[in-house]
Amino acid sequence: xxxxxxxxxxxxxxxxxxxxxxxxxxxxxxxxxxxxxxxxxxxxxxxxxxxxxxxxxxxxxxxxxxxxxxxxxxxxxxxxxxxxxxxxxxxxxxxxxxxxxxxxxxxxxxxxxxx
Amino acid sequence: xxxxxxxxxxxxxxxxxxxxxxxxxxxxxxxxxxxxxxxxxxxxxxxxxxxxxxxxxxxxxxxxxxxxxxxxxxxxxxxxxxxxxxxxxxxxxxxxxxxxxxxxxxxxxxxxxx
Numbered sequence: 001x002x003x004x005x006x007x008x009x010x011x012x013x014x015x016x017x018x019x020x021x022x023x024x025x026x027x028x029x030x031x032x033x034x035x036x037x038x039x040x041x042x043x044x045x046x047x048x049x050x051x052x053x054x055x056x057x058x059x060x061x062x063x064x065x066x067x068x069x070x071x072x073x074x075x076x077x078x079x080x081x082x083x084x085x086x087x088x089x090x091x092x093x094x095x096x097x098x099x100x101x102x103x104x105x106x107x108x109x110x111x112x113x114x115x
Numbered sequence: 116x117x118x119x120x121x122x123x124x125x126x127x128x129x130x131x132x133x134x135x136x137x138x139x140x141x142x143x144x145x146x147x148x149x150x151x152x153x154x155x156x157x158x159x160x161x162x163x164x165x166x167x168x169x170x171x172x173x174x175x176x177x178x179x180x181x182x183x184x185x186x187x188x189x190x191x192x193x194x195x196x197x198x199x200x201x202x203x204x205x206x207x208x209x210x211x212x213x214x215x216x217x218x219x220x221x222x223x224x225x226x227x228x229x
Contacts, residue, residue: 004157031215032215034217034218036220041203041223041225042222042223043119043121043205043207043220043221043222043223044158044205044220045220046217046218046219046220049216049217051215089157089158093215102148102150102160102163102171102173103158103160103218104160105157105158105159106157107156107157108157
């Protein structure tokens with residue numbers, strides 16, 4: 001049973017436009033959410049995180065929104081740049097978890113930025 | 116310095132070999148992790164160390180044996196692996212297991228079992 005779901009395996013966005021990546025979760029115990037970016041044959045690179053006590057966190061071009069009632073979060077990238085092309089993983093951890101009792105990852109969304 | 120260093124980057128081993136994967140971080144993190152990632156799949160947690168003690172073993176076969184010699188180092192000893200164990204093995208660290216903070220990942224070791 002997948003506790004973190006990324007239902008879009010891939011997403012194609014034109015350069016300069018907004019990229020919106022979505023993530024849903026089922027475990028009500030999750031209280032910390034993260035987005036990672038991954039290039040092939042490399043480890044995931046941390047992008048941005050959000051605690052369940054917030055509904056928005058912003059860092060430069062990246063904004064994460066959390067809707068706890070819907071158990072849904074999204075990552076907005078604006079403007080999208082060619083270097084943003086990568087696989088994006090949504091991850092979550094439970095109370096007291098931190099990096100934690102390990103992270104539970106979604107299957108990832110392959111973002112392709114088109115010139 | 117937010118770097119987690121893993122060696123080797125690539126490893127090919129036979130099913131009768133014994134090898135070790137190494138991971139190092141100097142961020143003062145007290146929680147360290149091993150993940151396994153197969154192609155087109157998300158990383159899956161294998162082991163969690165907290166203050167050099169094994170906290171979680173996610174039902175990993177005994178042919179994988181973790182070791183945490185000190186707070187900066189994490190090893191994964193491999194013995195009698197199967198071809199299906201071929202994967203990208205990722206090490207990660209975070210500040211503490213009980214604190215919500217990001218985990219930093221190494222570049223991974225691409226393991227091929229022949």
